[in-house]
Amino acid sequence: xxxxxxxxxxxxxxxxxxxxxxxxxxxxxxxxxxxxxxxxxxxxxxxxxxxxxxxxxxxxxxxxxxxxxxxxxxxxxxxxxxxxxxxxxxxxxxxxxxxxxxxxxxxxxxxxxxxxxxxxxxxxxxxxxxxxxxxxxxxxxxxxxxxxxxxxxxxxxxxxxxxxxxxxxxxxxxxxxxxxxxxxxxxxxxxxxxxxxxxxxxxxxxxxxxxxxxxxxxxxxxxxxxxxxxxxxxxxxxxxxxxxxxxxxxxxxxxxxxxxxxxxxxxxxxxxxxxxxxxxxxxxxxxxxxxxxxxxxxxxxxxxxxxxxxxxxxxxxxxxxxxxxxxxxxxxxxxxxxxxxxxx
Amino acid sequence: xxxxxxxxxxxxxxxxxxxxxxxxxxxxxxxxxxxxxxxxxxxxxxxxxxxxxxxxxxxxxxxxxxxxxxxxxxxxxxxxxxxxxxxxxxxxxxxxxxxxxxxxxxxxxxxxxxxxxxxxxxxxxxxxxxxxxxxxxxxxxxxxxxxxxxxxxxxxxxxxxxxxxxxxxxxxxxxxxxxxxxxxxxxxxxxxxxxxxxxxxxxxxxxxxxxxxxxxxxxxxxxxxxxxxxxxxxxxxxxxxxxxxxxxxxxxxxxxxxxxxxxxxxxxxxxxxxxxxxxxxxxxxxxxxxxxxxxxxxxxxxxxxxxxxxxxxxxxxxxxxxxxxxxxxxxxxxxxxxxxxxxx
DNA sequence: GATTGGCACTCGCGAGGAATGAGTGCCAGA
DNA sequence: TCTGGCACTCATTCCTCGCGAGTGCCAATC
Numbered sequence: 001x002x003x004x005x006x007x008x009x010x011x012x013x014x015x016x017x018x019x020x021x022x023x024x025x026x027x028x029x030x031x032x033x034x035x036x037x038x039x040x041x042x043x044x045x046x047x048x049x050x051x052x053x054x055x056x057x058x059x060x061x062x063x064x065x066x067x068x069x070x071x072x073x074x075x076x077x078x079x080x081x082x083x084x085x086x087x088x089x090x091x092x093x094x095x096x097x098x099x100x101x102x103x104x105x106x107x108x109x110x111x112x113x114x115x116x117x118x119x120x121x122x123x124x125x126x127x128x129x130x131x132x133x134x135x136x137x138x139x140x141x142x143x144x145x146x147x148x149x150x151x152x153x154x155x156x157x158x159x160x161x162x163x164x165x166x167x168x169x170x171x172x173x174x175x176x177x178x179x180x181x182x183x184x185x186x187x188x189x190x191x192x193x194x195x196x197x198x199x200x201x202x203x204x205x206x207x208x209x210x211x212x213x214x215x216x217x218x219x220x221x222x223x224x225x226x227x228x229x230x231x232x233x234x235x236x237x238x239x240x241x242x243x244x245x246x247x248x249x250x251x252x253x254x255x256x257x258x259x260x261x262x263x264x265x266x267x268x269x270x271x272x273x274x275x276x277x278x279x280x281x282x283x284x285x286x287x288x289x290x291x292x293x294x295x296x297x298x299x300x301x302x303x304x305x306x307x308x309x310x311x312x313x314x315x316x317x318x319x320x321x322x323x324x325x326x327x328x329x330x331x332x333x334x335x336x337x338x339x340x341x342x343x344x
Numbered sequence: 345x346x347x348x349x350x351x352x353x354x355x356x357x358x359x360x361x362x363x364x365x366x367x368x369x370x371x372x373x374x375x376x377x378x379x380x381x382x383x384x385x386x387x388x389x390x391x392x393x394x395x396x397x398x399x400x401x402x403x404x405x406x407x408x409x410x411x412x413x414x415x416x417x418x419x420x421x422x423x424x425x426x427x428x429x430x431x432x433x434x435x436x437x438x439x440x441x442x443x444x445x446x447x448x449x450x451x452x453x454x455x456x457x458x459x460x461x462x463x464x465x466x467x468x469x470x471x472x473x474x475x476x477x478x479x480x481x482x483x484x485x486x487x488x489x490x491x492x493x494x495x496x497x498x499x500x501x502x503x504x505x506x507x508x509x510x511x512x513x514x515x516x517x518x519x520x521x522x523x524x525x526x527x528x529x530x531x532x533x534x535x536x537x538x539x540x541x542x543x544x545x546x547x548x549x550x551x552x553x554x555x556x557x558x559x560x561x562x563x564x565x566x567x568x569x570x571x572x573x574x575x576x577x578x579x580x581x582x583x584x585x586x587x588x589x590x591x592x593x594x595x596x597x598x599x600x601x602x603x604x605x606x607x608x609x610x611x612x613x614x615x616x617x618x619x620x621x622x623x624x625x626x627x628x629x630x631x632x633x634x635x636x637x638x639x640x641x642x643x644x645x646x647x648x649x650x651x652x653x654x655x656x657x658x659x660x661x662x663x664x665x666x667x668x669x670x671x672x673x674x675x676x677x678x679x680x681x682x683x684x685x686x687x688x
Numbered sequence: 689g690a691t692t693g694g695c696a697c698t699c700g701c702g703a704g705g706a707a708t709g710a711g712t713g714c715c716a717g718a
Numbered sequence: 719t720c721t722g723g724c725a726c727t728c729a730t731t732c733c734t735c736g737c738g739a740g741t742g743c744c745a746a747t748c
Binding site: 025040062 | 709
């Protein structure tokens with residue numbers, strides 16, 4: 001028995017099924033792919049593949065359908081991620097150029113990715129924790145009220161209004177601003193919080209130049225903003241109308257997915273850990289953490305400046321999806337997105 | 345012929361149909377609502393209502409279903425917007441409290457609204473054009489590169505990176521900042537742009553203190569950001585999984601809606617002009633601008649600080665929806681949202 | 689004149705059943 | 719190890735038919 005041909009049969013089944021959405025039979029297989037053997041032979045291979053759990057029949061007199069395990073083998077061993085064509089690359093570049101701010105970049109990315117793959121696209125905003133502090137701005141709104149704006153290397157901007165325990169003069173504000181920027185500027189978020197805490201201590205009673213808690217209040221707000229993992233959960237979703245092509249089973253497949261897409265925490269868990277360096281993760285059906293989503297797959301990867309993954313991006317679709325195409329698109333968009341963050 | 349009873353019949357039909365999603369017949373109507381007349385009488389009324397175009401039969405031997413015109417009459421003349429219960433009010437308040445920034449407020453609002461109405465909720469971000477400038481911040485990223493942050497009264501923050509034609513000193517930057525804030529601070533966006541243009545003129549060659557185009561560059565970026573209507577199109581959408589309850593006709597009803605929900609321009613056009621002062625707009629089926637959405641209705645209203653509508657918010661759902669409930673929820677959320685913007 | 693009971697009529701829907709045919713498994717022969 | 723042949727399975731499709739909800743109309747009644 002030739003094992004190579006068996007794999008070829010599996011690949012053919014996956015490809016046909018993805019295209020037609022219908023169980024594929026031995027005869028059609030032989031006709032469409034030049035396998036060079038008779039249907040009966042293919043049937044034998046199919047029986048073997050079924051024994052090993054790579055394919056199943058929905059019912060006795062129907063063709064075969066790949067199982068999750070079958071898709072897995074297909075993705076792991078039978079797929080070569082074909083690079084995007086020059087035209088596609090140009091399309092990506094021109095689509096993402098001209099974005100004015102981070103919001104815009106992320107929104108455009110979801111749109112682009114969903115158009116390329118005809119799936120639902122998900123792009124996570126760069127997480128705070130892996131960013132560095134570019135600048136902290138303090139604006140006096142009132143004598144005892146400051147607007148604090150935290151600007152990060154990834155282009156993210158966090159803002160908080162800080163109520164001060166006592167009023168602050170312009171000079172003191174100027175001072176505070178430079179001290180804070182001196183301590184935190186350029187630092188990673190994680191270390192910045194420590195540095196800032198040290199600054200705050202210097203100005204807390206009974207220290208020499210206590211300032212009545214003004215510094216402490218500002219630092220508190222900053223640290224709070226920095227450690228606010230809630231805002232790590234920001235994601236943009238695009239192309240939900242592609243769910244229409246899910247075809248069958250709205251209630252069992254589409255509805256749970258729509259729900260997951262709104263629950264950003266769930267969604268991020270579904271996407272999994274960000275992987276850097278052009279590595280694309282594929283999660284097939286029940287491999288994911290949620291049973292309700294057992295008929296959806298996720299193709300994801302990380303992106304970020306300088307090959308360091310600061311966030312995740314990917315597509316979500318039916319297990320019956322075009323994995324090679326999706327993987328290529330996800331990788332390409334992640335690459336361009338990383339480049340944009342590099343330049344910023 | 346009693347016209348009052350005919351209206352009562354229409355109301356009963358709408359209410360029953362909304363609840364059961366099935367055509368309602370004369371017998372069931374009499375049984376469920378204490379109309380005090382016989383089915384035959386109701387049938388006569390129904391025939392009259394059908395002649396006038398308020399209801400139809402999907403097929404000969406079925407009950408009646410309200411037409412768009414029927415819903416319209418129901419909304420206009422047969423609906424009393426019942427205020428929310430105390431418990432619901434508390435729920436709204438506690439749900440919206442604790443939001444840290446504008447993004448958060450808007451996101452929470454969509455979630456809240458979709459939960460209250462079990463429909464798709466849409467909340468537009470406060471438009472730039474009706475906001476006033478709270479503060480403009482300039483941060484030197486490099487000698488010839490500034491980060492400009494525009495902070496508005498509604499809590500919105502716009503940012504742009506500005507490339508300068510020549511480098512700028514700290515003092516000049518300080519100067520520029522105060523001049524710009526002096527000119528634009530507190531102004532409405534529309535007038536602020538004019539004021540800023542005047543400032544820029546003063547510093548353009550061949551004026552006395554020309555600065556090589558630095559001021560002009562910054563003002564340009566500001567004016568551009570202020571007149572960027574693209575960012576007026578920002579909306580948040582929530583509760584799309586409620587579309588699952590659309591039941592019938594995924595392709596003809598749900599898919600176009602999902603597409604519209606992604607096209608923010610389309611979506612805003614669908615929501616229509618923001619109406620202030622507790623007035624809730626209802627658009628039923630084909631009354632809207634898009635044929636594909638002829639089976640969806642929109643319930644919307646404006647919100648903003650001080651009873652001035654700076655943005656729109658509402659729900660989108662099947663024409664067969666609970667109008668009184670949705671109207672009440674939309675009005676209540678708009679009211680709370682306005683209050684929050686007032687306080688900020 | 690409005691209301692009501694009666695009655696014939698319509699027609700969508702679901703059940704039951706037969707024909708269809710795609711696809712399979714197995715076996716014997718090359 | 720492959721192939722052709724053959725019997726078998728069973729989902730799907732199509733048809734028919736009876737049921738019943740619901741209607742419209744009419745004559746009688748209040």
